[in-house]
Amino acid sequence: MAKRIFDISREFVLHPKVVLAKAREIRIAQAKVVSSLLDDNDASRLENELLKASSQQMKPSLKNCTLVEVQAGRTWKAALEHRVYSCPNIPTFNYVLGATALLLNSNATGRRVLLNVQAVQECDLRASNYLSTVPEIFRAHLISYKKEVQTTPGILDGDCKHRFYFLSAEPWPEEMQKQTTPIITSATEWPAILSILSEPEQFFQWPQLGALFWPGRVRAKNDGEYIFPVELIIHLERLGLKPDTRTNGPAINSFQAAGGKRPAWGNEGWPIHHVFNGTADGNIFTHSAGLVAAHPVAHHLAHQSGLLKWILWREAFLRFGFDPKQLFN
DSSP states (O other), rough: OOHHHHHHHHTOOOHHHHHHHHHHTTTTTSSTTTTEEEEEHHHHHHHHHHHTTTTTSOOOOOTTTTEEEEOOOTTTHHHHHHHEEEESSSSGGGGGGGGEEEEETTTOOOEEEEEEEEEEEEOTTSSHHHHHHHHHHHHHHHHHHHHHHTTTTTHHHHHHHHEEEOOOOOOOHHHHHTTTTTTOOOOHHHHEEEHHHHGGGGGEEOOOOOOOOSTTOOOOOOOOOOOHHHHHHHHHHHHTTTOOOSHHHHHHHHHHTOOOOOOOOOTSSOOOSSSSTTTTTTTTTTTTTGEEEOOOHHHHHHOOEEEEHHHHHHHHHHOOOOTTTTTTO
């Protein structure tokens, strides 16, 4: 059955951008954008490749995960750069066993970064052939990590084997890391953020596509000020929608036209939240990649929490490659 790339991404609970990259990697000619329609053979080939990769790569959602907090003070820079966390394979570190996600914590700075575990490998660094036990896709990460930390006392020394946790590559820029520190993030804010990270679909619903709905349109001051172009009215009619002339109406129309769904709440549904402050920017106000339906609690928190704002910026980048502030490119 022919399928669009974003439909396949929903089935595998993967970001459309990730699925698009995989399609291009296996040279599917029709894979141009996340809305590209693939024929039966190409869709089946892509799904088979995603099934193969699922055994090595964690899905973005942290639902039903085993999250373990670990200290990475002395190896903070190396862990983030090479995406590797290590610990001796001794009973003291058994609490990390079974983790599907690690919350790296730096005692020195108070920064925290949450990353999925893609694979775990036990290695005896005293053996000359220890790399042969490591999957090839992770060997370069281990080599570079080992080179950087091997002179740090207490990290890779000792007469024992070590466990290496290979972590996902989601971006956590330095400014985003700063937002996780206790100085900036309150004791009540952090548990709320962690709950959202663990169950994101309970708080946010994203559109299926990222596209600019009304180029150049900025937010009006009062309801009824918008005069919709004929082509947009026709486009909305085809989708069974009507022009919304309220102050945030064009953004709501953009979200709906891009396949976004608003869970029930009150008379209308969850608020449509602007991930970026684009009301005065005609390239952002009606861009669906910067719009998300937010549970009213999360909607309020996103306006107050610098960390949650960063998390939503990152999500827009991961899903759609949308990065108007150039924070992640």
